[in-house]
Amino acid sequence: MAKPQLRSVETAPAPAPPAFSFQGVSRRFGAKSVLSNIELTVPQGEFVAIIGKSGCGKSTLLRLLAGLDQPDGGQISRAQTQPGQSSIRIMFQEPRLLPWARVVDNVAVGLTGLAGRAEAKARAHDLLAQVGLAGRDGDWPSVLSGGQRQRVALARALIGQPSVLALDEPLGALDALTRIEMQHLLGRIWQTQGFTAVLVTHDVAEAVILADRVIVLDAGKVALDLAIPLARPRRHGHPDLALYEQKILAQLFGDEAI
Amino acid sequence: MAKPQLRSVETAPAPAPPAFSFQGVSRRFGAKSVLSNIELTVPQGEFVAIIGKSGCGKSTLLRLLAGLDQPDGGQISRAQTQPGQSSIRIMFQEPRLLPWARVVDNVAVGLTGLAGRAEAKARAHDLLAQVGLAGRDGDWPSVLSGGQRQRVALARALIGQPSVLALDEPLGALDALTRIEMQHLLGRIWQTQGFTAVLVTHDVAEAVILADRVIVLDAGKVALDLAIPLARPRRHGHPDLALYEQKILAQLFGDEAI
Amino acid sequence: MTAGSNRFGAAIGWLLPILILLMWEVMSRLGVITENVLPAPTEVFAAFLRVLKSGDLARNIGVSSWRALTGLAIGGSIGFALGLANGLSLLSRNITDTTLQMVRNVPHLALIPLVILWFGIDEGAKLFLVALGVFFPIYVNTLLGIQTVDPQLIEMGRTYGMDRRALFLRVILPGALPSIFVGLRYALGIMWLTLIVAETISASAGLGYMAMQAREFLMIDVVVLSILIYALLGKLADSFVRLLERLCLQWHPAFQKTARS
Amino acid sequence: MTAGSNRFGAAIGWLLPILILLMWEVMSRLGVITENVLPAPTEVFAAFLRVLKSGDLARNIGVSSWRALTGLAIGGSIGFALGLANGLSLLSRNITDTTLQMVRNVPHLALIPLVILWFGIDEGAKLFLVALGVFFPIYVNTLLGIQTVDPQLIEMGRTYGMDRRALFLRVILPGALPSIFVGLRYALGIMWLTLIVAETISASAGLGYMAMQAREFLMIDVVVLSILIYALLGKLADSFVRLLERLCLQWHPAFQKTARS
Amino acid sequence: EKVTTLKIGYQKTNLPVIAKQLGVIEKGLEPLGVAVEWVEFPAGPPLVEALNVGAIQVGWTGDAPPIFGQSAGSAIVYLAALPSNGEGEAVFTKSDSGIKTIADLKGKKVGVGKGTSAHNLLVAALEANGLKLSDIEVVYLSPADAAAAFASDNIVAWAVWDPFFAVAETKYQPTILARSSDVLKVNTYFLANRDFAADADNASVITTTVAALGEAAAWADANRDKVAAAVAEVTGVPIEAQTLAVTRAKFAIYPITPEIIAGQQATADRFFGLGLIPSAVKISDAVWTAPAN
Ligand SMILES: Nc1ncnc2c1ncn2[C@@H]1O[C@H](COP(=O)(O)OP(=O)(O)OP(=O)(O)O)[C@@H](O)[C@H]1O
Ligand SMILES: Nc1ncnc2c1ncn2[C@@H]1O[C@H](COP(=O)(O)OP(=O)(O)OP(=O)(O)O)[C@@H](O)[C@H]1O
């Protein structure tokens, strides 16, 4: 399937400079080729959702983007960042909080090497309030609910003011109601801070409600690259969203009965 | 909100006899009243979904139904069952498989006291094939994926041919794609076996796609009792479903921006 | 880590023991380590052949193993039974557990003088000490195992109509087994340690006796030999339990992983 | 179980020890248990007052505790250091771990004759035995603790730019701590057990010496007393570590639960 | 009530070992319907401990263990006397230790088993040279521990009896500072549990056993060449050392005479005077007398 190399998103008429771009990137593990010849350029400030079946290489793509892994072929270029700002932050599917550090210290981990202790703590305190956890600074992670833990992890990823935030199924472990709350939070913060967001998700509805653009990965290739030019805020269950959803699901399941 | 005591479902024109009914049922823990004066009658063969915020008493209602807990006030009446058939089976949110029993033995647990060893094993073998796990009889639960485990638990609940099957967020732990597969499976088996299904879920889309009738619990009361008179099979992302979804979400979140 | 580097790692691990053995032999030959302090490996091996030929070794190992296993059987079965009783019955636990926890703090080897008063100096005393030594690890871990069986599984069993017996055999016992094995392996260590001390109380056979006699007659080669044999027996017992564990806990992911790698 | 039945359970638990104590006293008074076999509790208490007044008790406890703690400090710190080294460095682990696992099978009390040859009969020998006894539980559990630190957390730390030092102090060490505490508590049990045996090798002070002397002169009341004191010291050491554990592992859900109940 | 099994405590030396090897006691007791069980001890004190609790009924030790035992209230009685360890018990030092006489031991570490006959020897040898026990550093060690301590020079001198003395002698060719035969006129003893001995039913068992020991003594004296091999087989002592020990041993058994009692009483009084035992003892209280019939 041929895809346009640079897409203009309806909500951003003048094309922004690219935040990062993959040029013919491949990655194989042993004999198994996981990603092959991926071409993908994402303009600064865009919200991209990546969707695909389990094992199709979504996490691998994100790890390549974050520099946790190196491609076997092709090039990955990233925009420069200012000092005091972290370039790319990953938010993992699990919260990965340090159980032995209090909530505020866990958030401060996001400023390792970027700020002193006291400053890190003060900024962590502020950010906790932003994600709706004011007053929980001194709690241990173990007393938080699943949704609250994810919010701490989000605060930790955001505190370094990354230019690109990669999210690997950040809401996968949450129940559907908490998940909807977190989606709102994520959308709101993205609109305020203006970073580039790359969201890996299994949930088609989630992709459609949050992203400017949905990428469907299949067999190591980009199988669909769909713009969602809807106005925000978007409401769950809206018929327009349902149409996009159905289009993506048809791509994912082929046309078997769904 | 006044609700009709007995509802006729579009797909079943002649009202079936009730499978169970709650008459003014209350349950409190200590000073906290969890359910108060619940009135609910479910005809045999109906598929009911129960939805509500965390902690609103959904599990409590299911435990009362299964006889794992006793009400503080009111009456619960259940239809009689034939010999060799279990009356009510719960499928818990977690698979709760015995890690030290092979898959087929785990399914056979569902026939404890209902059939001999050899017969139980033979029937378990058949049922595994029905839930798409043919040939996995001899595996340990630990090598199964999350979705496969849930299917084993489903087979265990079904093997006793219960007249009522209560499902407490059976798909909560699954990723969205596996979840869609399991929803299809559940709908198909329900249509074949014709038991009464009570499904507790957090996922509004799931409730709408599967149920004849959606009950929203709030503050220990039935806040909404909505019939979904759509033809089956229903397709994910269909605009008609989206309308029902929005109605339920509005009830759940009040009318705050969603 | 790839399989190759793993194999290299395992090989490098044998380097140090072999090096130590060689150094030991060389230094013994050069007289840097005198025979009085540590006999050379070859001398220890010669001692091994000597006691093997005389039949002493087999007899002493036989006697010690009998003591070890009988003590283990007695103490282990009582510990297991009490662990089960206290795990299954709240009443039984309320009555006996505090007492047992108090007794647990008594180091069993401190009881030797009293044990001689009560049991004399025969097999009884040795068996009692071994049994007491293995009792607590098995009791504590059986109790712990039962108490930590997933209550959700027990509720599941009840819901599906299991009676008390079925619940015990199909849910509680298998669930407690990994913890019971931990206790058993710990008990084996204590078993040999206890026997070493108990066999100095006046024995006329057994490895402890052999070692004691060698000490008295300054036969350091035999002393070292008996230490090595203790180590070997300990290793054997441990390996046997690991095998048993692997058989009984096939379902356990930890053992599936081990089996694969 | 409600709080009320819990409290009742705890109360009923004290019934049995008190009953045993009473029975023991009564049977001693009636002459059913002769003094030669077991002195009455009141006699043991009288012996306690006697050795307390003479100052022997304080001196012997002091000497034994010094030996115990010094041995623990030496063996524990070496075990901890090696555990850290082998947990953090694959090279170090490959070189030394096989050797250590082989040595681990040697029951340390079997080494007494060699220890006398190497360290003599003074404090050195006793300290070596205690140190060797505590070394392995601490080494094994430190290594295990480090190896089982969640690799996801380590990856997280790396991603967020922690250097080796920060990674160790903020992720690896706290993650290994619960396991290290398990090793420490096990080591304490071994520590007292070792000392009981080690103090019979020619000591002129210490609890083991007090017990030995009492045994030679058939002062069974003092023998029983010294056993009880061993139990008490063991309990004290264990309680201290539990307290430390509760302080260091505040974040751990297990301890939050304990604190609440 | 007569015993059905006589448990005899023995050590790695002297008459009982020979009797065990010859089977004379078994032969003698068989008509009485009494079986025999032999229990080995590394030294006298644990043997006395076992006698006290009735774990064994009779046994052989040196002179000091029954004194320590009686002082501690052990339920033991003297049945018969045997010759002292004599030349087979000594205080010795390695030849390169620079120590030539007992007087040189002043301030040095000397290993000895507490409450053993060698303990008595050490005290007597020191006194004979004008020293007190407190002038040296006494290290109380079991034979096994002392052997290791002596080998590694953690003690300068060692006071012990055969076969341990003989083993050390063959291994180190040590300088012998004093032998029991030089400084002591004592005996060793065949002892019994008090309750066992007090029971008139057991009198025949005791007399038969003592008589059998006498028989063994006669055989041993006449067949010294065979004794070493026989004993080595029981005890596992290397044959050169065992031969040395047997050559200098005396084999005999006699009844407890007032003279023997007086000698033992003197030893006990000296121990009490030195503060080695907590209470004074009267030997004659613990002497078994065969029931007159
Ligand atoms: N380090 C590795 N070594 C070998 N194979 C790997 C490695 N990492 C990933 N793979 C393989 O690459 C494929 C893609 O993995 P990846 O984790 O990217 O999938 P995913 O799309 O994130 O799946 P999921 O939705 O289940 O998280 C899988 O088949 C996986 O087994
Ligand atoms: N055994 C109990 N003792 C005390 N309180 C209880 C007990 N069981 C439930 N509750 C309380 O009753 C309320 C309802 O619990 P229930 O488990 O029915 O909620 P739920 O609707 O199933 O929530 P969720 O969606 O989180 O599973 C909660 O506040 C819970 O704390």
Ligand SMILES: [Mg+2]
């Ligand atoms: Mg992934």
Ligand SMILES: [Mg+2]
């Ligand atoms: Mg619930």
